[in-house]
Amino acid sequence: MIRSLTIGLLLTAASAALPAGAQSSLPFDKIPGKLPKEVVPTAYRLDLKPDLETLALTGREEIDIEASKPVDTITLDAIDLTFDSVVVKDLGETARVTLDANAQTATFHFAHPIPAGRHTLSIAYKGVIPQTPAGLYYNDYESAQGKKRMLVSQFEATDARRAFPGWDEPAFKATFALSVTLPADLAVISNMPAAAEHPAGTDAHGAALKKTDFVPTPRMSTYLLVLCAGDLERIHEVTNGVDIGVWAVRGKAEQGRVALEAAVRLLPYYNEYFGVNYPLPKMDMIAVPGNYQAGAMENWGGLTYIDNALLFDPKTSSEGTRQTIFYVVAHEMAHQWSGDLVTMSWWDNTWLNEGFAEWMDAKATDALNPSWQFWLNEHSGKERAMATDAHSTTHPIEIPIKDESVIGEAFDYISYQKGEAFIRMLENWLGEDKFRAGMRRYMAKFAYGNASTADLWAELGAASGRDVAAMAGGFTAQKGIPLISVESRCEKGKTDIRLTQGRFTINDPDAPAQSWQVPVQIALVGQENQARTVLVEDGKATTTLEGCGTVKANSGDVGYYRTLYDRKGYKALVAAYGRMKPADRVNFVTDSWALVAAGSLDPAAYFDLLGSLKSETAPVVWTGVLTSLVEIDESLRGSPERAAFRQFAIGLLTPVLDHFGWDAKPSDDSQTKLIRSPLIGALGRYGSAVVVAESRRRFAAFETDPAALPPDIRAAVIANVVRAGGKTEFDKVRALGRQASSTEEKLRYYFALAAVKDPALTDEAVKIALTDEISNGRVGRFLYEVERQSDDQLRVWHDILEVRPTLLPKLPEEFRGQALPGVAGLTSDPAIGRELQALPEASANEGARIATAKAIEAIDWKVRFRALLVPAAETWFKGHKS
């Protein structure tokens, strides 16, 4: 604490203009990154002329800089830009420019050294506006008025440098004054409100142009700058002094009402939570019609979303979309503080932005919509994180970023879902009030600056009086999952419990032992309100609970660890299952399945557990079970045991679907609305004749009357029809996709095509990647789905290799190295792994090498898991025909 403060004061005294990071425990010059730190930008003035017809970008830029010592070169980020002139304005010194495409930098060489102190760079340059959704790009879409073009920016993580030369690393914060010249009839949106608009002549066709000057931003990182323009409309509401708006293409703005109402409810919640009011005068949320790589982006004051995560059409949108809109808005708004106001110093701390926003969106969504029981939905995300984190190829939450090619790896289940699950456990341990007090200290101290994980621990520690760093460091600085073994015995009316900490791994027998401090919440089944949290330190802990009963660790499912009970304890939990709460039931079932994968539980014991779930009615448990069924089904691909398994699955799930029914009921809770589609989809996948026939019947009715098939089950029903059908069904659904006017509908149809079984039609599905039917931002995911669902994965893999020259340029550069490993890792075919390794892009850079290694390990694991599962399945499913 003292040290941090002292460093901050010294640096501030040395130079008042030193950038953010000076106040962090990590001094600015120690922050990792590629660019030299002796020259820093303080203010950008950007004057952009994007030509939407020729797709040329012309830019003039002034950057106020501060040099801490004399320099004869200045290196900053730039890629796919050409320089017309670079001058140090105050010195009249012209630079010679060299480019390094590999490093994505430009270096300005000066004949005479630039003295220390403040200067202004004046730069004239040109760039291009691509269709690939990275940098300043375009999105063509069909509208009622014909084909239209929208201009969109997506700069995170490293693509601002495609739109303007700059210090494109998060620690180089500066202000941005943006001016843009575009056709006069377009709406133009950036982070801040427009300060002025001027006529700016005409374009080549004589159409009027206008120049929009935006109010300068506060100090912020380059990746948060935004520029969108198009034939857009806005709905808005002013609340707490902030003008909140939703922008959508003409005719669709009213579909932003659900998102606008969410934002209006969230703003006061966050103002109060963070203890710092939202600092900008307005907050716009912009719906991008389809061509978008992520789900949404937190650009400060100008948040962008793929439109199906922002727009709700009551005729075609599902309950799932309604909830998605709320939590995605909650996520991006949480970033307005965590990420935008206080920014991680470097991408190795991406989780500080993302894990926190994931946790905060769930907390806020749960607080403002208690009937959704939103934390139950979050369980599946934690499972995905643990599925990643159990393997040797995982990484710590604080991920080492050797070079920028690895940054894409940081946007994964570990940063997001493990980050969220860990913060939930930490908050539960510290207490809600103390955790919030720490967050408020952190926000106040680092506002407009950068911070690192250690800074957050320091503030949470100060607010709570606990050694947060000692506990938290175990989870963020080292990879992997603790395993808590539980033994208990009843004596004199009390339950003595002994907890031992190990490490939970899958397919990693040589993993070194690790030590964590694990806060274990523990209770007797039926007495959850008397749960107690025990910190397991130095590998063990003991505690005593009043009364005797069945011990359940990870009570409430609030912890990030797996639990292993002794034989007696496990049996007792199976017997007490019906008395557990849904969060504990799903925790118990999914831990059991994970223990099978780890080799610590006999598969037959898990199958027995599934067989005993007959009276289970909690959707969250079925969500967890469905995931395990998919894994079993995929493992049995091509083996004779698959048919017996599928019969078992149909017997298991049919009564569940019968219980919930196909049609919504007024008495449905929100969890029930979400489970029908996955159940119908699973039963279709396993070949339930009843479900396939009913899907066909409902699809036929839908063809004449779209209202006949409710949006909540539409995706599953249509996938079932495609899977069980042939060319006729494939063509019908593809035609529906072509005609669909909303992204939500369009993706629903195309992703249903991924279920197709006829190999010739699978080939055709992959070739969709060669067309522009699916936007660049979604085509990679579509192919991933085709591969995942195929019964002939080698054939699909070869199909994908064939379209690869067209596919890869459609993807943003930072995802190109991950695309093919992502597909290969879905398979259990070592031949595919070898072919992957032979591709040049598999070793093109460090990020690609990491992604490829993950895929190879995933394939190896699937081969081993299959060997484990097949004999067990053979015995068990034959003896348990439903």
Ligand SMILES: [Zn+2]
């Ligand atoms: Zn985020």
